[in-house]
Amino acid sequence: MNRIINQAERKSKLALAATKYRSRRLQHHISHLSTHTGTMAATSSIPPAPWRSLFLEHISKLDDPYMSVSTVAFDPKTGIPLPRVRTCGFRGFFGELKLHHSAEKQLKDEGGLNPSIYESDMIAFTTDVRMEKVEQIKETGGAIEVLFWVKEVMGQWRLRGQAFVIGDSESEASEKAARSEVEKGLRKKSDNTGGSGEWSWEKEVTAYFANHSPLMRGSFKGPHPGTPHSQKPDDPNLSLGQKVKDLHDPVARRHFRVVVIRVEEVDRLDLNDPEKALRWKTTLDHTGHQRWEELELWP
Ligand SMILES: Cc1cc2nc3c(=O)[nH]c(=O)nc-3n(C[C@H](O)[C@H](O)[C@H](O)COP(=O)(O)O)c2cc1C
Incomplete structure (x- = not known):
């Protein structure tokens, strides 16, 4: 009997903690709301993160980089936090998209190529x-961790931070808020070789869409992911195996999003020497000065 009561108490405490946590993250998120238009205004003066170049060097060893993306869900009945993880394709640092030849050609032909002027x-x-991950990101104020295991260098990278989802209509308040948060992490490149023309959010999201093959673009016109197979879509536009050439296909673009993660903590494990594993935690301080602090940890 006591055990059952203890379990119930534990569940309700966890649910309360989860609710408080969510509301704190949401407050934080809402406090950053600002009006935002389709073109870029100011950009940050953040120096490159100290872990950036080694991270890129390690990731470059992977032919086709994938990462495990972890978010938090909540049990609808008890509110208890539940871990969720899935594989996603790593698409580089936001603003620095490396376009495939055919995507670049299509964007150029259609006058939709952004100048390459930002990095992050x-x-x-x-x-x-x-x-589901999108709802989970929203519910937790963007809580996220991504993981890479790069066997070639015997290194594990765990990057934690806050995720922002962009790609909706620019008139949506949540889209404006997300863009304005992402903008804070963009830096103007120091060289001026990025081409001409005006940079816009619309062009940037379209470039990510263009970088998918027609079949992958078509996956955004599939039946609702995660619903029972027996449940046929009411909308005749939704089916598997469609090939989409149009970069502005209204159905596919309604569903397509780019998730951008502002990294706040990096946990790196180096297993090169089996007798002496090494581990570091690099954390962004919250003083507003964008300073990173590195701490060596016992592995
Ligand atoms: C190799 C591989 C790559 C994947 N890439 C992505 C991706 O880039 N984005 C994505 O949303 N899902 C991707 N998926 C599918 C996810 O792992 C997952 O099944 C899907 O996103 C639904 O997850 P959710 O319901 O937890 O949001 C990929 C799966 C595999 C196996």
Whole structure:
């Protein structure tokens, strides 16, 4: 009997903690709301993160870089936090998208190529807004961790921070808020070789969409992910295996999103020497000075 009561108490305490946590993160998120338009205004003077170049060097060893993306869900009945993890394609640092030849050609032909003038230390991946991770990101104020295991260098990278989801209509308040947060992490490149023309959010999201093959673009017109197979979509536009050439296909673009992660903590493990594993935690301080502090940890 006592055990059952203790379990119930534990559940309700966890649910309360989760609710408080969510509301704190949401407050934080809402406090950063600002009006925002399609083109870019100011950019940050953040220096490159100290872990950036080694991270890129390690990731470059992977032919086709994928990462495990972890978020937090909540049990609908008890409110208890539940871990969730899935594989996603790593799409580089936001603002620095390396376009495939065919995507670049299509964007150029259609006059939709952004000048390459920004860089950042924010990790990007693409997703479908109907997937559960998007709701989980919203519910937790963006709580996220991504993980890479790079066997070639015997290194594990865990990057934690806050995720922002962009790709909705620019008139949506949540889209404006997300863009304005992402903008804070963008730096103007020091060389001026990025080309001409005006940079816009719309062009940037479209470039991520263009970098998918027609079949992958078509996946954003699939039946609602995660719903029972027996449940046929009401909308005749939604089916598997479609190939989409149009970069502005209204159905696919309604569902397509770019998730941008502002990294706040990096936990790196180096297993090169089996007798002496090494581990570091590099954390962004919260004084507003964008200073990173590195601490060596016992592995
Ligand atoms: C190799 C591989 C790459 C994947 N890349 C992505 C990706 O970039 N974005 C994405 O949303 N899902 C990707 N997926 C599918 C996810 O792992 C997951 O099944 C899907 O996103 C639904 O997850 P959710 O319901 O937890 O949001 C990939 C799966 C595999 C196996």
